Amino acid sequence: MTITVPESKHPRIVVVGAGFAGVHFIKQFKNKPYQIVLLDKNNFHQFPPLFYQVATSGLEPDSIVFAIRKMFQRYDNLSFRMGEVIHINSAEKTIETTIGNLGYDYLVIATGSTNNFYGLADVERHSIGLKDIQESLDIRSHLLQNMEAAVTAPIESDEIDNLLSVVIVGGGPAGIEMAGALAEFKRYVFKKDYPDLPREKLQIYLVEASGKLLGAMSEKSQNESLKYLNDLGINVMLNTKVTSYDGSIIGLAEKPPIKAKTLLWTAGVKGQFPSGIDSEYIVSGHRIKVNDTNKVEGHNHIYAIGDVALMSTEAYPQGHPMVAPTAIQQGTHLAKNIQSNNWNPFVYKDKGALATIGMKKAVADINKLHFKGYLAWFIWSTVHLMSISGFKNKLMVGINWMGSYFSYDKSNRLIIRPYKK
Numbered sequence: 474m475t476i477t478v479p480e481s482k483h484p485r486i487v488v489v490g491a492g493f494a495g496v497h498f499i500k501q502f503k504n505k506p507y508q509i510v511l512l513d514k515n516n517f518h519q520f521p522p523l524f525y526q527v528a529t530s531g532l533e534p535d536s537i538v539f540a541i542r543k544m545f546q547r548y549d550n551l552s553f554r555m556g557e558v559i560h561i562n563s564a565e566k567t568i569e570t571t572i573g574n575l576g577y578d579y580l581v582i583a584t585g586s587t588n589n590f591y592g593l594a595d596v597e598r599h600s601i602g603l604k605d606i607q608e609s610l611d612i613r614s615h616l617l618q619n620m621e622a623a624v625t626a627p628i629e630s631d632e633i634d635n636l637l638s639v640v641i642v643g644g645g646p647a648g649i650e651m652a653g654a655l656a657e658f659k660r661y662v663f664k665k666d667y668p669d670l671p672r673e674k675l676q677i678y679l680v681e682a683s684g685k686l687l688g689a690m691s692e693k694s695q696n697e698s699l700k701y702l703n704d705l706g707i708n709v710m711l712n713t714k715v716t717s718y719d720g721s722i723i724g725l726a727e728k729p730p731i732k733a734k735t736l737l738w739t740a741g742v743k744g745q746f747p748s749g750i751d752s753e754y755i756v757s758g759h760r761i762k763v764n765d766t767n768k769v770e771g772h773n774h775i776y777a778i779g780d781v782a783l784m785s786t787e788a789y790p791q792g793h794p795m796v797a798p799t800a801i802q803q804g805t806h807l808a809k810n811i812q813s814n815n816w817n818p819f820v821y822k823d824k825g826a827l828a829t830i831g832m833k834k835a836v837a838d839i840n841k842l843h844f845k846g847y848l849a850w851f852i853w854s855t856v857h858l859m860s861i862s863g864f865k866n867k868l869m870v871g872i873n874w875m876g877s878y879f880s881y882d883k884s885n886r887l888i889i890r891p892y893k894k
């Protein structure tokens with residue numbers, strides 16, 4: 474079966490993935506003489522930096538996901554099809570998807586990344602990741618369901634401790650932001666919502682295999698984030714490696730296990746993409762090797778941008794950081810190269826790094842300058858608010874944050890879609 478798209482006399486560019494890279498690539502083609510066909514397995518674009526707020530009941534999902542069809546309503550040359558791309562036949566210049574096959578003149582792979590469990594199959598089976606909005610909602614429901622179960626568990630039983638212990642694995646921005654938000658939930662919401670449960674039973678652990686948090690940031694940011702987390706009462710365990718998890722007991726290398734019904738995995742990512750790329754061009758971290766113009770090595774007319782692409786340069790021999798600015802810049806750059814047929818190499822502009830710990834504290838490294846505390850939190854909030862697509866969503870998130878800023882309340886603690894493994 475072939476996917477039907479309108480007839481066009483223009484070259485057809487098939488874009489797989491409506492994340493930051495895919496969307497910013499397409500924005501350069503608005504009503505230009507190219508036929509754009511966008512495929513995504515979801516009908517929405519997501520804003521991952523705020524997943525942790527959905528997971529901890531701080532924001533409703535609608536504020537940070539956007540309908541793809543609405544985003545591109547004014548693009549006369551774009552067709553969106555919801556489907557998952559399974560395979561690429563580079564010799565025939567076609568793709569196979571869950572909704573049929575399609576030919577291309579140019580193929581742009583912008584499929585992003587997924588959780589990397591480093592081969593720990595039982596951890597993958599029993600933990601929850603934080604890689605998409607569905608997982609964010611799973612975490613929210615799972616945490617609230619466990620709190621409800623704890624209320625009815627026999628008092629003084631181990632069960633209450635297990636239900637209320639949350640272990641977050643990974644000391645990068647996603648892990649520490651999650652830990653900070655949960656600590657505030659514990660401090661300001663838990664005691665009001667669950668007066669029957671002793672507050673100290675809700676224990677939050679942050680487990681990191683290396684000896685420091687925020688490995689990609691400055692030493693100052695690493696030390697300050699550790700201090701902020703300690704102040705919030707989080708059990709930070711550095712130099713601690715998770716080896717197994719059966720849904721109740723977390724095995725640790727050379728340390729006693731932790732009992733917990735919740736394991737949240739933010740410890741690693743790897744590229745995700747359809748089959749059909751020659752294995753010799755799939756490199757460490759399961760990313761696709763591209764040249765300095767994002768062309769996939771060894772394949773003609775196929776490009777990869779964003780998290781999924783590994784472009785090794787002198788400044789970034791292991792590839793660029795897997796962050797939104799890389800995806801946005803690569804998407805925009807590739808679009809300009811295709812239109813001009815002038816193949817300038819990609820040069821990454823580092824915009825710095827930010828991480829927040831709770832509602833009023835953050836760390837920021839920008840152009841060799843370091844910020845902390847309230848000022849860094851203000852920078853973090855402004856940058857994130859401005860980056861969210863659409864005025865209505867900016868307004869919704871802004872109003873929500875203002876409310877939480879003064880009341881610390883988390884208004885979305887609803888189990889609408891109960892979590893089941």
Ligand SMILES: Cc1cc2nc3c(=O)[nH]c(=O)nc-3n(C[C@H](O)[C@H](O)[C@H](O)COP(=O)(O)OP(=O)(O)OC[C@H]3O[C@@H](n4cnc5c(N)ncnc54)[C@H](O)[C@@H]3O)c2cc1C
Pocket residue numbers: 489490491492493494495512513514515517518519521522523524525556557558559583584585586603604605646647745746747778779780781795796797798800
């Ligand atoms: C929890 C979390 C917090 C983060 N915080 C920050 C932050 O604060 N700042 C920052 O800069 N970066 C942050 N990042 C990283 C940032 O989100 C990524 O670098 C960025 O999203 C990469 O963009 P992308 O377009 O390459 O991929 P993505 O945004 O992941 O988009 C990939 C798209 O491809 C679609 N897709 C995947 N496979 C297929 C398929 N086979 N067929 C069809 N569609 C497919 C997906 O549905 C998705 O829409 C965070 C990431 C996470 C997970």
